[in-house]
């Protein structure tokens with residue numbers, strides 16, 4: 126196992142529209158980021174990942190790109206971006222861009238050209254196909270879009286359909302066309318030569334589609350997914366990007382990988398073998414309270430969560446590297462989800478942070494997570510702005526859900542929960558904008574949950590995150606140690622130990638809202654270990670036993 130900067134790093138994710146408005150128009154932007162660089166640095170992170178900053182019609186809030194080599198005017202200009210890049214680098218923060226190349230916007234020049242006719246040089250940049258049936262009025266196959274209805278949209282003028290796995294405004298790029306791959310490499314070069322440090326690669330595992338685009342097994346949603354979730358040329362294309370561009374710059378990469386398993390992840394991240402990505406974002410730990418899609422819910426079960434972690438921790442150890450996250454712009458807020466955002470807001474937010482940050486891997490922290498921002502409660506489905514909701518509604522109606530039930534579901538799982546403006550202070554508009562109207566609803570709890578008040582409180586969630594990240598940095602055992610679980614069948618406790626170069630750490634996390642008795646595993650004396658961190662003010666214990674208060678977390682360090 127090689128020690129690398131990215132293994133020791135922690136990454137902060139910015140979803141620009143809701144991070145901080147710097148010019149008063151109600152939309153977050155790069156001027157806002159400039160104001161907050163010191164704050165970001167103060168968290169103890171080492172890099173910033175920007176969700177898409179590029180020009181975009183915002184049909185999927187930037188994940189529909191109209192120009193890969195510029196900055197959206199809502200967010201600033203290339204000049205401001207360069208200031209952010211320099212400002213970040215001066216502070217020792219790396220900058221990671223979102224690379225969205227499974228699809229473009231339908232307003233991208235390539236797509237506009239491609240629509241002009243079969244003989245246009247850009248036609249083959251996308252999947253244009255004739256329809257089936259007598260008069261060609263049936264889509265080329267039965268695939269369903271992950272966002273809106275069928276995966277095919279008809280173009281009257283051309284008399285052909287184009288493929289869109291996501292929204293209609295997100296036509297899929299034909300990565301089998303070598304010219305498209307050259308474009309992708311050109312985009313990578315553009316940003317890397319400017320000084321950017323790497324990429325988070327959006328749904329990168331979907332870029333290769335099965336030859337002939339065959340019909341999929343009919344499912345209530347995502348029909349066809351077996352034909353692109355691990356396409357035939359994926360490894361080949363990733364290898365090409367790695368060898369032709371990324372390697373030259375020693376660029377950092379993390380690939381988003383829906384439905385990924387640890388066994389398969391090793392095909393892309395194994396060190397000294399096929400390391401075409403540094404790490405992958407899998408979804409298995411986000412699937413313990415739902416089935417396949419977030420909107421098909423089931424009860425959270427701790428043993429299910431632990432099994433996923435145990436699997437990834439053990440199977441990748443000394444071979445690949447884990448990306449650790451519990452929130453991002455596609456997931457609801459974790460404290461409202463696996464924690465308790467009512468009586469034990471602070472305790473559970475801190476426990477969840479400990480639970481994942483002390484594992485082996487690179488932790489990612491999503492804006493607002495560090496203060497324990499919660500889900501927002503909407504009174505009507507119309508208040509949601511995310512395009513993905515349409516598919517949820519379609520799917521849930523198929524299952525006979527009423528609109529009332531759908532609203533209840535969205536309140537729990539919608540991606541919009543993560544996209545409300547960051548709560549900077551108790552002032553007007555949560556200090557997010559000096560303008561009158563923020564672009565999106567602000568969570569009414571900003572008066573109690575905000576950065577300014579947590580800065581002043583040494584026991585706040587914010588200061589706990591700082592301490593935790595510092596603790597991780599200072600203790601290589603928490604970065605490079607192995608992972609051994611205790612009490613695997615407990616539905617209340619998640620307990621694991623890490624071992625590395627003569628040090629041993631014991632991580633104890635309670636998921637219970639009640640007090641739980643904890644017996645130290647054999648070989649651990651709770652009074653002899655050094656308490657590295659705890660989410661309560663004190664940590665009383667006898668050598669082999671202690672009472673864990675609701676959502677308590679402790680980390681002890683020992684000499685092995």
Ligand code: GLC
Nearest residue numbers: 185188225291327328454455
């Ligand atoms: C990824 C992004 C998500 C986006 C989708 C389509 O899953 O994280 O926000 O909607 O890809 O680009």
Ligand code: CA
Nearest residue numbers: 146148152154
């Ligand atoms: Ca703005």
